Amino acid sequence: MIIGFIGAGNMAGAIINNMVSSGIHPAGQIMVYDILKDKRDAFQKKGLLAAGSIPELVKSCDIIFLSVKPQNFVEVLEEARKEVKKEKLFVTIAAGISTGYVTRLLSCDCPVIRVMPNTPLLIGQGATAITRSENVTDKEFAFIQSIFASCGTVTVLDESKMNAVISVNSTSPAYVYLLAKAVIEGGAKQGIDTDTSLKLFCQALIGSAEMMLKSGYTPDELIEMVSSPGGTTLKALDVFYEYRFEEMIDKAMLACTKRAEELGR
Numbered sequence: 001m002i003i004g005f006i007g008a009g010n011m012a013g014a015i016i017n018n019m020v021s022s023g024i025h026p027a028g029q030i031m032v033y034d035i036l037k038d039k040r041d042a043f044q045k046k047g048l049l050a051a052g053s054i055p056e057l058v059k060s061c062d063i064i065f066l067s068v069k070p071q072n073f074v075e076v077l078e079e080a081r082k083e084v085k086k087e088k089l090f091v092t093i094a095a096g097i098s099t100g101y102v103t104r105l106l107s108c109d110c111p112v113i114r115v116m117p118n119t120p121l122l123i124g125q126g127a128t129a130i131t132r133s134e135n136v137t138d139k140e141f142a143f144i145q146s147i148f149a150s151c152g153t154v155t156v157l158d159e160s161k162m163n164a165v166i167s168v169n170s171t172s173p174a175y176v177y178l179l180a181k182a183v184i185e186g187g188a189k190q191g192i193d194t195d196t197s198l199k200l201f202c203q204a205l206i207g208s209a210e211m212m213l214k215s216g217y218t219p220d221e222l223i224e225m226v227s228s229p230g231g232t233t234l235k236a237l238d239v240f241y242e243y244r245f246e247e248m249i250d251k252a253m254l255a256c257t258k259r260a261e262e263l264g265r
Contacts, residue, residue, distance in 0.1 A: 001029060004061030006054055006076055007068035008034035008043060011093060014122045015065070016048070018151040025147075033057040054079035058088065063144075066092045066102070070263045073097055077105035084108045089140055093117060095166055096264030099133040099159060111136040113144050114162055117152075118170045126152030127169040131159040163260040167253035175252070176205065 003025055005012045016032075019025045031049035033056070034040050040050040051057035058064055058080045068076050073094065084106050091113045092102055099112035113136055117128040128148040132141050148154045157165060180201055187197035211222055227233045240246075 001025075001063070002031055002049070002061045003029065003063045003065070004031040004033070004051070004057045005065045005067055006033050006057060006080070007066070007072075008032050008036075008039040009067060010122060011117065011119075012065065012067035013043075014151065015067075015093075015117075015147060016043070018121075018124065019147055022150040024150055031057055031061055055082040059083040061088070063089045063091065063140075066090060066094065066097075068094065070094045070096050073101075074105065077102065081106050081108070084110065086110055089113065089136070089144075091115060091144055095170070096163060096260045096262075098162075098264060099131070101264075103133070109135065111140060113141065114159060115144070115148065116162060116166055116170050117148060118173055120173060121148070121151045124151045128152060128154045129157050129162060129165045129169055130154055131157050131162055163264055164257045166260050167256035171256050175249070180205075 003019075005016065012032075016030060019030065020027045027047040028049070031051050032040055032043040033051040033054055044050040049060075051060065054076060064080070066073070066076065086108055087110075089111045090102055090106070092099075093115045095116070097114070099114050102112045103109055112133045113130065114132070115128060115130050117126050120126050121128065126148065130145060130148065145154050145156075155169075180198075183201050184194055184197040187201075188194060208222075211217070212219065215222070217225070223237070227237065
């Protein structure tokens with residue numbers, strides 16, 4: 001079985017590296033096509049196969065990952081259509097691209113799996129949402145799930161939720177990074193050096209995440225545990241509430257979903 005990747009950016013590279021390092025699939029049975037020859041050559045030096053064109057890759061591969069930007073899907077699928085066959089499995093990792101859109105542009109009722117990963121997948125800590133078209137077999141679906149499970153967690157969703165989930169797992173790391181930036185800069189204004197603030201805050205994030213996952217307490221209960229009456233935490237939270245922090249997050253998530261629907265097809 002040959003697995004192909006159209007597009008060889010950071011996400012594709014992370015998926016490929018995890019597949020090979022975890023023993024899910026050998027490098028010699030993975031083919032890559034990218035518009036940039038330097039990227040194709042770099043993967044070829046690692047023992048992967050390189051295709052000179054999209055039709056060549058589609059013809060040669062059993063499973064094809066579509067790891068390009070949503071804006072490039074029309075031209076990519078028009079090229080893929082030249083060699084497409086009904087038994088080939090396509091996997092899309094682009095925001096807003098539905099399984100139905102892929103089959104329409106391919107003019108073929110191919111099985112399609114839609115995946116929404118996030119960038120922590122690059123270090124093996126991804127949070128991935130996944131869905132499938134009706135004609136994907138259980139064996140095919142389990143295999144693709146295993147690829148993403150090798151570099152994080154995987155959650156199966158109905159396709160109707162795949163645009164909304166982007167704001168939960170895929171863009172949310174940026175929310176965390178923005179919060180981290182603000183905390184580190186706030187610490188610097190109070191005389192705490194950047195490295196110290198970064199280490200302390202990152203560990204606080206890790207510990208807080210573990211508390212939410214393992215303690216059995218709800219977020220509200222955990223907030224209460226940190227908030228001593230008349231203490232420092234409540235003073236900080238009062239400012240968040242004054243500036244409607246929760247409402248702001250809600251609006252940001254809705255804006256994210258709206259953009260996914262605009263990109264979506």
